[in-house]
Amino acid sequence: MAFLTLHDIHKSYFLGKEEFPVLMGIDLDFELGEFVSILGESGGGKSTLMNIIGGLDRNFKGTVTIDGQQLDHKKEKQLDEYRRGTIGYIYQSYNLISHLSVLDNVLVALDMTTLNRSQRIKRATELLNKVGLSDQIKKHPNQLSGGQKQRVAIARALAADPQIIIADEPTGALDSQNTKEVLDLLEEIAQEGKLVIAVTHSQEVANYGTRIVHLADGKIDGDDRIKPAFDGDHESDEIPARPLAAMASYRTAFKHLMYNFWRNSLIILGTAIGLFSVMLFLGLGNGIKSYINNQVTELANPDFVTVMKNVSKDNKKDVNERMTATQQAMATDYKSTTLTSAQLKKLKDTKHVSKVQPGYQLSSAQLTQGKKTESVSTFVTWTGQNGSKSIKAGHQPGKNEIVIDKKFAKSLNSKNWKKAVGKTVTISLAAMNDQNQPVKITKTLKVAGIVSVGEQGSSAYGNYATMKTMLSDAGAVSEPTFAAVKINDTKQVKATNAKINDMKTAGVHDFASMSVGSILDTVNTITDLATNVLAAIAAISLVVSALMIIVSMYMSVSERTKEIGILRALGESKKDIRRLFTSESLFIGLLAAVLGTVMAFAIGAGLNSLLYSIAKYNLIRISMGDVIFAFVVAVIISFLAALMPARRASKLNPIDALAAD
Ligand SMILES: Nc1ncnc2c1ncn2[C@@H]1O[C@H](COP(=O)(O)OP(=O)(O)OP(=O)(O)O)[C@@H](O)[C@H]1O
Numbered sequence: 001m002a003f004l005t006l007h008d009i010h011k012s013y014f015l016g017k018e019e020f021p022v023l024m025g026i027d028l029d030f031e032l033g034e035f036v037s038i039l040g041e042s043g044g045g046k047s048t049l050m051n052i053i054g055g056l057d058r059n060f061k062g063t064v065t066i067d068g069q070q071l072d073h074k075k076e077k078q079l080d081e082y083r084r085g086t087i088g089y090i091y092q093s094y095n096l097i098s099h100l101s102v103l104d105n106v107l108v109a110l111d112m113t114t115l116n117r118s119q120r121i122k123r124a125t126e127l128l129n130k131v132g133l134s135d136q137i138k139k140h141p142n143q144l145s146g147g148q149k150q151r152v153a154i155a156r157a158l159a160a161d162p163q164i165i166i167a168d169e170p171t172g173a174l175d176s177q178n179t180k181e182v183l184d185l186l187e188e189i190a191q192e193g194k195l196v197i198a199v200t201h202s203q204e205v206a207n208y209g210t211r212i213v214h215l216a217d218g219k220i221d222g223d224d225r226i227k228p229a230f231d232g233d234h235e236s237d238e239i240p241a242r243p244l245a246a247m248a249s250y251r252t253a254f255k256h257l258m259y260n261f262w263r264n265s266l267i268i269l270g271t272a273i274g275l276f277s278v279m280l281f282l283g284l285g286n287g288i289k290s291y292i293n294n295q296v297t298e299l300a301n302p303d304f305v306t307v308m309k310n311v312s313k314d315n316k317k318d319v320n321e322r323m324t325a326t327q328q329a330m331a332t333d334y335k336s337t338t339l340t341s342a343q344l345k346k347l348k349d350t351k352h353v354s355k356v357q358p359g360y361q362l363s364s365a366q367l368t369q370g371k372k373t374e375s376v377s378t379f380v381t382w383t384g385q386n387g388s389k390s391i392k393a394g395h396q397p398g399k400n401e402i403v404i405d406k407k408f409a410k411s412l413n414s415k416n417w418k419k420a421v422g423k424t425v426t427i428s429l430a431a432m433n434d435q436n437q438p439v440k441i442t443k444t445l446k447v448a449g450i451v452s453v454g455e456q457g458s459s460a461y462g463n464y465a466t467m468k469t470m471l472s473d474a475g476a477v478s479e480p481t482f483a484a485v486k487i488n489d490t491k492q493v494k495a496t497n498a499k500i501n502d503m504k505t506a507g508v509h510d511f512a513s514m515s516v517g518s519i520l521d522t523v524n525t526i527t528d529l530a531t532n533v534l535a536a537i538a539a540i541s542l543v544v545s546a547l548m549i550i551v552s553m554y555m556s557v558s559e560r561t562k563e564i565g566i567l568r569a570l571g572e573s574k575k576d577i578r579r580l581f582t583s584e585s586l587f588i589g590l591l592a593a594v595l596g597t598v599m600a601f602a603i604g605a606g607l608n609s610l611l612y613s614i615a616k617y618n619l620i621r622i623s624m625g626d627v628i629f630a631f632v633v634a635v636i637i638s639f640l641a642a643l644m645p646a647r648r649a650s651k652l653n654p655i656d657a658l659a660a661d
C-alpha cells in the first residue's frame with residue numbers, strides 16, 4: 001500500500017450559493033523517496049490540493065490515507081498532530097516570522113518535538129548549517145536575501161523531521177542560481193527517504209523530480225515517473241512530535257513583546273500608573289488608620305471600657321445616644337447619673353472584668369496659679385484607662401495632686417513648661433448637691449504631671465480619693481458618675497462591652513458602655529470607606545488600561561495574521577494560538593504590576609519624608625497585601641483584556657491567515 005493515498009478528492013469553493021468546483025475527483029498514490037512535481041495551469045487547483053494533503057483544509061470530499069491510516073478531517077486535534085509530525089511546508093513567499101531570528105524561526109517547529117532545549121538548538125543549528133546559513137542565524141528575516149530566506153524555510157520544514165515535505169512553488173521568487181540550489185536541497189531531502197511534493201509552473205523545475213503529475217481542469221491528466229524513487233532510510237532518525245509546551249508559547253510571546261518594545265512599554269506605563277495610584281491610596285489608608293490607632297491607644301488603654309449609667313427614659317438602643325443623655329442629665333439632675341455600689345458590683349462580677357475603677361467627670365473648672373488662669377472643660381478622675389504614655393512630664397496624680405495639660409503648663413512657663421511639676425495650682429469648680437443646687441469647690445493641689453492630649457480640648461486629672469473628699473467636704477454628691485472597667489483579655493473587650501450594654505433591670509438598660517476599640521472601629525470604618533472610594537476612583541484608570549491592552553492585542557492579531565497561519569501550518573493548535581496572545585497580555589500586566597509597585601514604593605517613600613514633618617509618622621504604608629492585590633488585579637485585567645483578541649486569533653482559518661499580506 002502506498003505511503004500517501006488520495007482517493008476521489010472533490011473540492012469546490014462557494015461564493016454565496018454559487019459553487020466553483022476546483023478539484024473534481026483526484027486519485028493519487030505517493031511513496032516515500034519520491035520527489036513529485038505537480039504541474040499545471042495557474043488557478044488549476046494545485047495549492048488547493050496541497051492544503052488538503054497538508055492537513056490545512058478540512059472542507060472537501062474524498063479521503064486522505066497516510067501510512068494506512070485515514071485522516072479524519074472532523075478531528076482538529078488529529079490534524080494538528082498530523083501537521084506537527086508528518087508535514088513540513090515550504091512556500092513561495094517563504095513565510096518566515098519577521099520578529100524572530102533565523103534560529104528562532106527554525107526553533108518554532110522544533111518546539112513541538114520531544115527534544116530538550118539544548119538538543120533543539122543543536123538540531124536547528126545543524127540544519128541551518130546544512131542549508132548553508134551557519135553564519136546568519138542571529139539575523140532577522142528582513143536582513144536576508146530571497147534565496148537565504150527560502151533556505152531558512154527549508155531548514156524549518158525539515159526541523160521536526162516530517163515524512164512529507166510540501167513545497168508550494170518554492171523557487172517561484174528565486175533567480176536561476178538560487179533555484180538550482182533549492183532544488184538540489186529538495187532532491188537531497190527526497191534521497192533521505194522523505195516524500196517531497198513540489199508545486200510548480202515550470203517544466204524545467206518539474207524535470208528535477210522523480211515524477212511529474214499534471215493537473216488540468218480539476219483532474220489529473222498526466223502522471224509520469226521519470227526516475228525511480230529514492231530508496232532512503234527514513235525511519236531511523238525520526239523525532240517524535242508532541243504538543244507545544246507552554247514554556248515555548250511564553251518565550252515567543254515575550255519575544256514579540258520585546259520586538260514591539262516602545263508600543264508595549266507605553267501600555268505597561270499606563271497600566272502601572274493605574275496600579276500605582278491604587279496602591280498609594282490603599283497605603284495612605286493603612287497609614288492614616290495606623291496613625292489614628294496609635295494616637296488613640298497612646299491616650300487610652302484599649303483594655304478598658306468606660307461605663308456610665310443609663311438614664312434615658314425611652315431605653316435607647318444606640319449607646320452613643322444613651323451616653324449623650326447621661327451627659328446632658330449631669331447638668332440638670334446630677335444625682336440621677338451616679339452609679340450605685342450595687343451597679344459597680346454588678347460590673348465587677350461580670351465575666352472577664354478584672355477591675356472596676358470609679359471616677360468623676362466634673363465640667364468647667366478654673367485653674368489658677370498666681371495671675372495665670374485657665375478654663376478646662378473637664379476635671380476627670382485618672383484611671384488605668386488613661387494611657388501613661390500621654391504623660392509628658394511627672395507622673396499620674398496621687399493624693400492631693402493634679403495633672404494639668406501642656407497648654408496650661410506652657411502658659412505658666414513658656415520656655416520650660418516642665419517646671420510646672422511640683423508647683424501648686426488652685427482649682428475651682430461648681431458641683432451639685434442632692435437638690436441639684438450648685439456647690440462651689442476650691443482646692444489647692446500639687447501638680448503631679450503634665451499631659452499632652454492633642455487638640456481635643458483641655459482637661460485636668462485628679463485622683464479618685466482626692467476628688468471624693470473634695471466633693472463630700474463641700475456637701476456635693478460624691479457617688480461616682482463613671483467606671484473604668486478593665487477587661488482581663490484584649491480579645492474579650494468587644495464582647496464584654498456589648499454584654500455590659502445589654503444588661504437590663506426590669507427591662508431597662510443599666511448602662512451605657514464604650515470602648516476605645518469601638519471608637520476606633522468607627523474611625524477605621526470611615527477611613528476604610530474613604531480609602532476604598534479613592535482607590536476605586538484610581539481604579540477607573542485601570543479600565544482605560546484594559547482598553548489599551550485590548551486595542552494593542554487586536555492590532556497585534558491583525559499584524560500577526562500571517563504568523564498565526566504559519567504557526568497553525570506548523571501544527572500549533574487553536575489553544576496554542578490563544579495562549580500565545582493571552583501570555584503576551586499577561587506579561588504586560590505583570591510588568592505593569594512590577595513597575596507600579598516600584599513606583600508606589602519610591603513615590604510613597606518620597607511622600608513619607610515630605611509628610612513626616614507634619615505628623616511625625618510614616619503616613620503611607622503599603623502592605624504586602626496591597627502589593628499582592630495589585631498583582632492579582634493586573635493579572636485579571638490583562639487576562640480579561642486578552643480574551644477576545646486571543647479568541648479571534650485562534651479562530652482564524654489557517655489557509656486564509658497564510659494568504660494575508
Ligand atoms: N478561498 C477561496 N475562495 C474562492 N475561490 C478560491 C479560494 N481559493 C482559491 N480559489 C480559487 O480556486 C482556484 C484554484 O486555486 P489554487 O490556488 O488552488 O490554484 P493554483 O493552481 O495553486 O494556482 P497558482 O498556480 O496561480 O497558484 C482558483 O480559481 C481560485 O480563484
